[in-house]
Amino acid sequence: MNNNPTEAERALADLFEARKAGFAGTPLDAARESAFSRFAANGLPHRRVEAYKYTDLRARLRELPGAAGAPDAAKLAAVLADNPPLVEGAARIVIANGRYVPEHSSTMANVTVASLLDPAADTTRVGKLVAESDDPLTLANVGLFEGGVVINVTGEAGAPLEIVHVSLDDGLVMGRTAVIVAPEARVSVVERAIGTAGTVANDLTELTVGARAKASWIRIEAGVGDKTVQLGTLHTEIDEEGALEHLTVSTGAGLSRNQIFASIVGDEADAHFRAATVAIGKRHVDNTMVVRHDALNSRSSEVLRSAVGHGGTAIVQGRIIVDPGAQKTDARMMSNALFLDDSGEVVNKPELEIFADDVQCGHGATSGDIDEEMVFYLRARGIPQATARRLLVEAFLVEALDRVEDEALREGLADSLRAALDLEGAL
Amino acid sequence: MLAIENLHASVEDGEGTREILKGLDLEIWPGEVHAIMGPNGAGKSTLGNIIAGKDGYEVTEGSVKFLEEDLLEMEPEERAAAGIFLAFQYPVEVPGVATMTFLKTALNAQREARGEKALSTPEFMKAVKGAADKLGVKQEMLRRPINVGFSGGEKKRNEIMQMALLEPKLCVLDETDSGLDIDALRIVSEGVNSLRSPERSFLVITHYQRLLDYIEPDFVHVLAGGKIVRSGGPELAKELEARGYAEFLEAA
Numbered sequence: 001m002n003n004n005p006t007e008a009e010r011a012l013a014d015l016f017e018a019r020k021a022g023f024a025g026t027p028l029d030a031a032r033e034s035a036f037s038r039f040a041a042n043g044l045p046h047r048r049v050e051a052y053k054y055t056d057l058r059a060r061l062r063e064l065p066g067a068a069g070a071p072d073a074a075k076l077a078a079v080l081a082d083n084p085p086l087v088e089g090a091a092r093i094v095i096a097n098g099r100y101v102p103e104h105s106s107t108m109a110n111v112t113v114a115s116l117l118d119p120a121a122d123t124t125r126v127g128k129l130v131a132e133s134d135d136p137l138t139l140a141n142v143g144l145f146e147g148g149v150v151i152n153v154t155g156e157a158g159a160p161l162e163i164v165h166v167s168l169d170d171g172l173v174m175g176r177t178a179v180i181v182a183p184e185a186r187v188s189v190v191e192r193a194i195g196t197a198g199t200v201a202n203d204l205t206e207l208t209v210g211a212r213a214k215a216s217w218i219r220i221e222a223g224v225g226d227k228t229v230q231l232g233t234l235h236t237e238i239d240e241e242g243a244l245e246h247l248t249v250s251t252g253a254g255l256s257r258n259q260i261f262a263s264i265v266g267d268e269a270d271a272h273f274r275a276a277t278v279a280i281g282k283r284h285v286d287n288t289m290v291v292r293h294d295a296l297n298s299r300s301s302e303v304l305r306s307a308v309g310h311g312g313t314a315i316v317q318g319r320i321i322v323d324p325g326a327q328k329t330d331a332r333m334m335s336n337a338l339f340l341d342d343s344g345e346v347v348n349k350p351e352l353e354i355f356a357d358d359v360q361c362g363h364g365a366t367s368g369d370i371d372e373e374m375v376f377y378l379r380a381r382g383i384p385q386a387t388a389r390r391l392l393v394e395a396f397l398v399e400a401l402d403r404v405e406d407e408a409l410r411e412g413l414a415d416s417l418r419a420a421l422d423l424e425g426a427l
Numbered sequence: 428m429l430a431i432e433n434l435h436a437s438v439e440d441g442e443g444t445r446e447i448l449k450g451l452d453l454e455i456w457p458g459e460v461h462a463i464m465g466p467n468g469a470g471k472s473t474l475g476n477i478i479a480g481k482d483g484y485e486v487t488e489g490s491v492k493f494l495e496e497d498l499l500e501m502e503p504e505e506r507a508a509a510g511i512f513l514a515f516q517y518p519v520e521v522p523g524v525a526t527m528t529f530l531k532t533a534l535n536a537q538r539e540a541r542g543e544k545a546l547s548t549p550e551f552m553k554a555v556k557g558a559a560d561k562l563g564v565k566q567e568m569l570r571r572p573i574n575v576g577f578s579g580g581e582k583k584r585n586e587i588m589q590m591a592l593l594e595p596k597l598c599v600l601d602e603t604d605s606g607l608d609i610d611a612l613r614i615v616s617e618g619v620n621s622l623r624s625p626e627r628s629f630l631v632i633t634h635y636q637r638l639l640d641y642i643e644p645d646f647v648h649v650l651a652g653g654k655i656v657r658s659g660g661p662e663l664a665k666e667l668e669a670r671g672y673a674e675f676l677e678a679a
């Protein structure tokens with residue numbers, strides 16, 4: 001037991017007692033209790049916990065806001081109207097203050113959506129991917145989530161999905177989502193985190209990509225200020241010949257940690273992860289990825305682009321694990337960081353754990369300043385210095401979007417990166 | 428147009444300060460084509476870079492005037508807008524910035540600096556197409572990031588295409604002929620010649636007479652030891668081709 005809990009940890013323990021009193025008797029309840037007690041045993045992770053060495057949550061989250069209550073309908077409608085879908089024709093699934101809001105969510109062909117709190121919902125596959133996890137953010141969410149959805153994709157999804165996490169009240173929010181993509185099915189998802197300045201969010205997603213299924217997933221957190229905390233964890237499993245294309249875009253939360261735990265469990269599967277990060281001013285963005293290969297002939301790649309300046313910090317932790325027998329694995333990771341001035345910080349921590357002999361694995365990291373030869377080339381053609389630097393930084397970041405097929409979406413994402421570069425007149 | 432007087436310039440390298448230009452004089456009037464030849468390391472690119480405004484060179488003495496303005500006081504982008512264009516000896520690759528975006532940003536930035544109206548997209552497209560067709564630059568190349576994956580010759584063509592689009596007053600060509608195949612040399616030279624006019628001047632840096640067969644200079648200068656050591660007409664280039672730089676190196 002963690003015998004010297006912080007104020008935040010005590011608040012979380014109280015919150016769990018309150019949640020427990022309201023458990024509605026769903027099949028998920030048992031797992032919640034055990035997860036929370038495992039979380040509480042160690043409390044919030046701190047810098048002596050290896051995976052959190054650079055993002056000390058105990059120190060950064062000494063106090064937490066109160067848990068958000070049920071969302072106000074008028075406020076929610078206004079926020080949704082202000083933030084139209086990024087992809088035209090997308091079908092929305094809205095999770096406000098951690099709770100599924102069916103009134104604002106739409107239905108589409110080959111997709112079923114059910115509330116995790118509905119005792120009638122089929123949740124047999126929910127929790128499978130996190131059952132073994134000892135990650136504290138995962139355990140906290142499983143114990144404390146206030147609501148969420150299980151989404152079954154049974155064929156080609158009738159429309160792109162947009163899962164919108166809205167936080168309305170500067171509260172603590174823990175929405176939970178499970179998406180099961182059946183064999184041969186196809187879906188593309190945009191996951192957006194829209195929060196108020198004082199939001200502390202800890203989302204959890206489980207994504208199962210079945211055999212020969214294809215999923216694309218884009219997570220965008222356009223945090224609103226340096227007090228906003230966006231923690232998001234994805235656990236995913238990809239089966240035989242399945243494919244996952246994932247992208248994380250982080251631009252503005254004061255504290256952001258995006259975790260991905262991916263397991264390739266079927267032969268010939270693909271999983272590709274991209275991340276574009278802007279960390280300017282009082283912003284700390286942590287991308288932590290663990291990719292495990294436990295199958296033959298599978299491929300994974302991670303490309304992370306980070307632009308930091310004005311004291312901002314980007315943390316990139318990437319671990320590739322190749323299990324014994326996972327022959328012909330091709331796994332690559334590359335982290336590139338660009339310093340906008342000399343006050344930013346970037347930490348790269350790559351780890352390879354390879355237990356098979358016939359594999360191709362590699363990682364690389366670069367960090368550097370804006371290339372002055374390139375700046376001069378642009379200036380020599382009449383482009384003012386600030387514009388030239390700007391073009392180069394944008395170009396550097398936008399390369400992380402190169403696997404986004406929808407052109408309008410790619411432009412929209414590029415726009416949010418551009419807007420983030422405007423913070424504090426960074427360039 | 429351009430008046431350089433007693434120009435001294437040095438660079439900092441690992442060991443300390445090294446003077447590269449040691450009292451260079453050069454005067455170019457509107458409509459003139461000047462060629463500069465000289466041995467490797469003589470300071471030819473240094474001169475081009477100083478005209479364009481590149482960092483890293485310290486001018487310790489002398490002056491450079493462009494259209495009566497003190498060029499050394501101007502930022503590189505101000506020089507470009509005023510009409511200076513340097514076709515680089517080694518054009519850099521700029522990943523991620525589409526050539527089209529770059530050209531449009533450059534052209535409209537220059538126009539804005541001169542108080543002219545920005546070109547509309549159709550006007551711009553027409554201007555680019557004109558310049559690209561003239562230099563045999565394919566549309567497909569314009570869609571790629573600047574110079575990325577271009578062959579050496581394609582990069583040089585791309586430089587002259589930019590020059591045709593931006594219509595500068597003083598064009599400095601730094602070894603534009605190197606890396607060009609025989610046909611490309613002709614196409615690029617024709618591109619340059621079509622830009623010749625009574626108002627536009629050229630400073631052509633080259634090692635080879637062959638380029639000067641296409642782009643006939645009014646004056647040829649030998650740059651050696653950081654100075655212009657000899658000037659003459661087109662016949663000087665032929666003489667150099669036959670005799671080399673030995674006599675100038677001794678003198679310098």
Ligand SMILES: Nc1ncnc2c1ncn2[C@@H]1O[C@H](COP(=O)(O)OP(=O)(O)OP(=O)(O)O)[C@@H](O)[C@H]1O
Pocket residue numbers: 438439440447465466467468469470471472473474483516
């Ligand atoms: N930024 C710099 N730092 C250090 N040395 C430099 C720099 N720029 C030029 N030099 C040196 O100055 C000298 C002149 O170089 P420059 O490139 O001007 O020669 P060049 O006449 O153009 O030669 P080439 O015919 O080979 O192109 C060379 O010895 C070069 O190494």
Ligand SMILES: [Mg+2]
Pocket residue numbers: 471472473516601602
């Ligand atoms: Mg040179």
